Structure formats: C-alpha cells, structure tokens
Amino acid sequence: MNLEKVILAVLTTNPKKVPSGMNVFICDNEEEMERMGTNLEAILDGIAHSISDEIMIIVKH
Amino acid sequence: MSEYVYPVLFGLITGILSRLLMLRTDYRQYPTYLHGKIIHIALGVIASSLGAIAVPALIEQEYTAITFLTLAASQFREVRNMERNTLSQLDQYELVPRGNTYIEGIAIAFESRNYLVILTSMVTTIFYIFFGFWGGVVSALGMIFISRILMDGGKIKDIVDIEYVEPKFIGEGLYVDNIYIMNVGLPERQKELLKYGMGFILKPKNFNARTTIANLGQRQAILHDVSTALGVYRDSGTPALVPLAKRDLDDGKVGIFILPQEKDIGKAIEIIGNTPTLENAIRMPTKRKKQEGGEAE
Numbered sequence: 531m532n533l534e535k536v537i538l539a540v541l542t543t544n545p546k547k548v549p550s551g552m553n554v555f556i557c558d559n560e561e562e563m564e565r566m567g568t569n570l571e572a573i574l575d576g577i578a579h580s581i582s583d584e585i586m587i588i589v590k591h
Numbered sequence: 592m593s594e595y596v597y598p599v600l601f602g603l604i605t606g607i608l609s610r611l612l613m614l615r616t617d618y619r620q621y622p623t624y625l626h627g628k629i630i631h632i633a634l635g636v637i638a639s640s641l642g643a644i645a646v647p648a649l650i651e652q653e654y655t656a657i658t659f660l661t662l663a664a665s666q667f668r669e670v671r672n673m674e675r676n677t678l679s680q681l682d683q684y685e686l687v688p689r690g691n692t693y694i695e696g697i698a699i700a701f702e703s704r705n706y707l708v709i710l711t712s713m714v715t716t717i718f719y720i721f722f723g724f725w726g727g728v729v730s731a732l733g734m735i736f737i738s739r740i741l742m743d744g745g746k747i748k749d750i751v752d753i754e755y756v757e758p759k760f761i762g763e764g765l766y767v768d769n770i771y772i773m774n775v776g777l778p779e780r781q782k783e784l785l786k787y788g789m790g791f792i793l794k795p796k797n798f799n800a801r802t803t804i805a806n807l808g809q810r811q812a813i814l815h816d817v818s819t820a821l822g823v824y825r826d827s828g829t830p831a832l833v834p835l836a837k838r839d840l841d842d843g844k845v846g847i848f849i850l851p852q853e854k855d856i857g858k859a860i861e862i863i864g865n866t867p868t869l870e871n872a873i874r875m876p877t878k879r880k881k882q883e884g885g886e887a888e
Contacts, residue, residue: 564777564778564779567776567777568777568779571777571780571830571831572828572829575827575828575830576830577773577775577776577830577831578775578776578777578780578831579763579774579775579776580763580774580775580776580777581774586776587776591830
C-alpha cells in the first residue's frame with residue numbers, strides 16, 4: 531500500500547491527549563512547541579499543521 | 592533536372608519555415624533548450640520532405656508512395672512519446688511541477704505540429720506544380736496562416752474573470768476569499784505566507800468553463816506558468832511554502848494562492864490569463880444537451 535500522507539511526528543503540550551504508538555514530543559509550553567515545530571518541519575521535510583491549541587502534527591504530503 | 596525539383600524544394604522550404612514559426616510560439620511551454628530545438632527542426636525537415644515528395648510521386652502514378660506517410664505517422668507518434676518521457680523526467684525536479692495533463696498537452700502539440708508541416712509542404716507543392724511559382728507563394732502564406740490559427744489554443748482569460756484578493760488566515764487556515772487553501776501550524780510560516788503570498792479568484796464565465804478549471808491538471812498548469820514567469824518563493828525542505836489552487840464547491844470558482852518572487856498584481860493577472868486552456872482539460876457538458884435535443888445551456 532502506498533500512503534500519500536503520513537504523520538511523521540506529534541507535538542503537544544498536553545500528553546494526555548495524544549495517541550500512543552507515534553513519535554510524540556511533549557513540550558512545556560506553546561513557545562517550545564513552535565520552536566520544535568520549526569526544526570522538525572525542516573528536518574523531516576513535512577508541513578506543521580495545528581489541529582488544536584495543544585496538538586501540532588508534522589505531515590509528509 | 593526533373594520538372595519537379597523547384598516545386599519540391601519550394602514545398603520543403605515552406606514546411607521548414609512553418610515548423611520554425613510554430614516552434615517560436617511555444618517557447619513558454621517548452622524552454623528554449625538548444626538541443627531540444629535541433630531535434631524538432633530536424634524532424635520538421637523530415638516531415639516537410641515527406642509531404643513535398645509525396646506529391647510528384649503520386650502524379651507519376653507511384654501509388655505505393657502513400658505508404659511513406661504511414662511510416663511518417665508512426666515516426667511522429669514516437670515524437671510524442673519522447674516529449675512525454677523527457678518532460679515527465681524533468682518534472683520531478685521542478686519546484687512547481689507542470690503536471691501530467693500539461694505535459695500530455697505539450698506532447699500532443701508537438702505531434703500534431705509535424706502533421707501540419709506535412710500538410711503545408713504537400714499543399715504548397717501541389718499549388719506550385721499546377722499554378723506556378725506565385726500560386727505556390729500564395730498557398731504557402733495561406734497555409735502558414737492556417738497553421739498559426741490551428742496552433743493557437745484557447746487562453747484561460749477567455750473562460751474566466753480574474754480578480755486579486757489578499758490572502759488571509761482564519762485561525763490556522765489559510766484562505767483566499769472564502770476558499771480554504773491549507774492549514775499552517777507555525778506562526779512564523781503564517782507570517783511568511785502572508786508577506787509573500789498573493790491570492791486570485793478565477794470566476795468561470797459559463798458552465799463549461801466551470802468544469803474545465805475544476806480539472807486538477809489545468810490548475811497545476813496555471814500554478815506552473817505563474818511560478819515560471821514570476822519566480823517562486825520556495826525551496827526543497829520548505830514544503831509549507833507551496834502554491835495551491837482550490838475550488839469553491841458551491842459556485843465552481845477557483846482560488847489560486849501563489850508565492851511569487853516579484854509581487855506584481857497586474858503582471859500576475861496577465862500571466863494567469865495567458866495560460867493555455869489544456870485540450871485534455873476542456874469539458875463541454877452543454878454540448879451533450881444540445882445533441883440530445885434538450886435545452887441548451
């Protein structure tokens with residue numbers, strides 16, 4: 531099967547809300563989440579999408 | 592010297608000339624690679640000589656000469672394959688790809704242009720033989736004119752109205768007018784997109800146009816043309832900076848979001864308008880109604 535879109539990493543400030551079995555980065559605050567998001571976006575060649583105030587995902591398109 | 596030498600030479604030269612003229616009109620679709628050009632001029636010479644020589648052969652009742660033309664047809668189908676392969680290979684390394692629909696359109700154009708060359712040289716040779724030199728000249732001018740008309744496809748500006756709209760963010764969603772483009776999570780990226788981005792709304796003028804610009808290949812072609820002409824603020828490793836075109840499902844208008852290096856609204860509208868409507872994207876749902884005898888439009 532060929533997946534077109536894949537979640538590469540999940541960033542969150544609320545560890546209770548993210549699913550297990552993924553690459554989760556737990557951040558202390560939103561500022562840290564943004565900084566890590568910028569880095570991961572460049573490293574993973576994916577786009578950082580925000581799906582709620584507490585969760586950000588890096589998606590490969 | 593045979594009586595056919597001058598007519599054949601004349602037909603040959605006219606054919607080559609028409610190929611050169613048609614090669615010039617498509618420079619925007621196909622960058623001016625020197626070697627790419629040589630290939631097409633060489634094939635144009637072959638096409639032109641086939642067309643010119645077929646005429647005296649037929650007049651001399653050498654009817655088997657017609658089989659040459661079938662050979663030519665298979666030869667030029669090869670041209671289409673060649674163009675398709677080359678452009679698809681190159682497409683992988685474009686910052687904003689052309690898309691398969693556009694590539695197929697270009698490949699078809701190259702094949703059909705060779706047939707037009709055969710037709711041109713054939714007709715001019717016939718006219719030269721039966722009506723003399725000036726007959727040849729008149730038919731040559733006529734054929735080149737006809738070729739130009741046949742090769743000029745439609746333009747996007749014929750089927751849509753183009754309007755500039757400032758892109759905006761509502762929450763994390765990027766919008767052009769009321770059309771949702773994409774979700775961007777990082778505030779830093781959002782600022783970049785607003786700083787460099789431009790939004791355009793394409794309003795279809797009729798129902799046929801609505802289906803044509805809905806075609807994904809057609810939309811990609813517009814993005815490619817704009818990004819080629821105005822530059823694009825994008826690099827590998829910055830996938831968030833991507834020009835996109837999305838559709839409003841309610842009324843069929845299309846929102847275009849681009850990231851040009853040169854932010855010039857007038858120029859951008861002109862370039863979007865001059866994008867060819869791709870043959871493979873054109874749909875005419877209203878024609879169907881007419882043929883069935885129902886209400887047209």
